Amino acid sequence: MRRILPILLIVFLTGCTVGEFVITDAKLCKEIKNGEPYGVATNFSEAETVYCWIEYKNAPENTAMRAVWYYEGEKMYEREIKLKTASGKVWFSMYSTEKMLPHGSYRVEIYVNDELRKEMDFSITR
Numbered sequence: 001m002r003r004i005l006p007i008l009l010i011v012f013l014t015g016c017t018v019g020e021f022v023i024t025d026a027k028l029c030k031e032i033k034n035g036e037p038y039g040v041a042t043n044f045s046e047a048e049t050v051y052c053w054i055e056y057k058n059a060p061e062n063t064a065m066r067a068v069w070y071y072e073g074e075k076m077y078e079r080e081i082k083l084k085t086a087s088g089k090v091w092f093s094m095y096s097t098e099k100m101l102p103h104g105s106y107r108v109e110i111y112v113n114d115e116l117r118k119e120m121d122f123s124i125t126r
Helices: 004-017
Strands: 022-029 031-033 036-038 043-045 049-057 064-071 074-082 088-095 104-112 115-125
Touching: 022 036, 022 104, 022 115, 031 049, 036 049, 049 064, 049 104, 049 115, 064 088, 074 088, 088 104
Parallel strands: 043 115
Antiparallel strands: 022 049, 031 036, 049 088, 064 074, 064 104, 104 115
């Protein structure tokens, strides 16, 4: 029994040191203050800008994160960034140059290295 215990401990410790990329939190909000989401919602009224705030950990070097925004089921916009740290917070935004996003149904999809990792639906109402 004494021989088995050190081997199990080594296997357990090795398993704990290797982490897989994970989105630990994600929110839609009206603004970002000091890196944190404010005005968290899924239904926005008369919105000029909507932010998708994401907290992540265990990102390997050169990890790409992409947000794809949809309005009424049609792709409107996408943006990709390279994550600069293994753990952190990032955000994407969609805004209207006409001072107000159109009313209707929206979705944002978050991809990490071209793999869909998160989908969030929201709406803009009167």
